[in-house]
Amino acid sequence: MLFNSLSFAIFLAGVLVLHRLPLSWRVRKLNLLLASYVFYMAWNPPFVVLLWISTLTDWVIARRIAGEQRPRVRRYLLWASLGVNLGLLGFFKYAGFLLDGFVFLVQQAGIDYQPAAPGIILPLGISFYTFQTLSYTFDVYRGRSQPWGEFIDYALYVTFFPQLVAGPIVRSHEFLPQCEAPRRVTLDQWTWGLSLLTLGLFQKVVLADGLLAPVADGLFSGSGQPDFASAWLGTLAFSGQIFCDFSGYSSCAIGIACCLGFRLPENFRYPYAAIGFSDFWRRWHISLSSWLRDYLYIPLGGNRRGLHRAYANLMLTMLIGGLWHGASWTFVVWGGLHGLYLVAERFARAHAGHLAIWQSPPVRLAIGAATFAVVTGTWTFFRARDFPHAFDIASALIGAATAPDLILTHRGFDVVSVGIVMAGLLIAHARLRHHSLRDAIESAPWWIHSLWISLMWVAIFTAPGNDRAFIYFQF
Secondary structure (H helix, E strand, O other), rough: OOOOOOOHHHHHHHHHHOOOOOHEEEEEHHHHHHHHHHHHHOOHHHHHHHHHHHHHHHHHHHHHHOOOHHHHHHHHHHHHHHHHHHHHHHHHHHHHHHHHHHHHHHHHHOOOOOOOOOOOOOOOOOHHHHHHHHHHHHHHHOOOOOOOOHHHHHHHHHHHOOOOOOOOOOHHHHHHHHOOOOOOHHHHHHHHHHHHHHHHHHHHHHHHHHHHHHHHHHHHHHOEEEOOHHHHHHHHHHHHHHHHHHHHHHHHHHHHHHOOOOOOOOOOOOOHEEEEEEEEHOOOOOHHHHHHHHHHHOOOOOOOHHHHHHHHHHHHHHHHHHHOOOOHHHHHHHHHHHHHHHHHHHHHHHHHHHOOHOOOHHHHHHHHHHHHHHHHHHHHHHHHHHHHHHHHHHHHHHHOOOOOOOHHHHHHHHHHHHHHHHHHHHHHHHHOOOOHHHHHHHHHOOHHHHHHHHHHHHHHHHHOOOOOOOHHHHH
């Protein structure tokens, strides 16, 4: 069920009505848990077994770790959790990728080996709920959290349907304490939740799918060498599309949770207003970047073992972050490029960060513009179907295309729509860079808020029905 589908609207209405009935808090939590399983099973029922395996594995192992005093046994238990969770993730997500790598190696050795296609289907949301359950086990292992006492609460934490499929990746200390006492939804929570749901659907249906996706598809679904203008128009369209699509999902998830009385962490903080690449990753997919920082970068040593070790840790973290997104070398290169940007930025700060010029408004504006341009260009490797395709587009972006043969027909509407959407995004991100969306909305008169909500719903209902899945569903 897509958030932007009629079936989900009916499902959500039923869940909200059931959640408002005068039932005990335990029964209402059980209802939410069952509804979450129904939501997940609507995609492919058998894969719910994998969700149960991850849930039960980390529930049992975390309790064993907490009750075990011997360090060696605790480590074995942690490795058991990693083996089960990453084993499932590796098989379903990376088996084909690893098989392709093995075939390439043996063919380089002169052996003609052609295995049968594995035909493995990727379970929906497996990358997200795997990282979520692992964070619980890691926190118990490190003594940051104690095993939770109520299994229903823990199962709901893993399976909570608003964020189950594409995040945000929630930590146990953020969600489980909310399960202790009944969540009473106030009028303010209800209004804010519906506002976020409306904003998320507007971002997805109108901006991402209606205005930007057709232009991005014209570039990335085509073949041949694009010209300079076509490359930039299509790449800018995808830059806006992926933000509106993923941020739209996160807004919907946070809004739906709010209507149920739960609070989820923000996942985006105006990333296209970032000044520098470390700032970008503090604002883009925050729940993943903070997960990689806390459970990978810092355990590797972070920046505690010298500058060169910090560079290596940054590169490894971003390479794994790229691979997390998909079983393809293009994602690894995308992550590796961001790793190089972070290393270059760390190097520049170490050697010239003390200069006052970096704080001057013109220089900060230039750095922000450069950050956006480079991030946008790097999306090429994220979206392109293979390396030759990515290199064709990347060379066109820097004006190095030779004899372009893919010159898109730029309808005036496409150019204007991409220009208006991207200009609006950049202006909004810049103005809200140091503020929260809620503060900005509450500072405006109520009638302006109501007018904007009404206009967004009109746009949602009149937008062409493309029924595109959210981009991050494939991860």
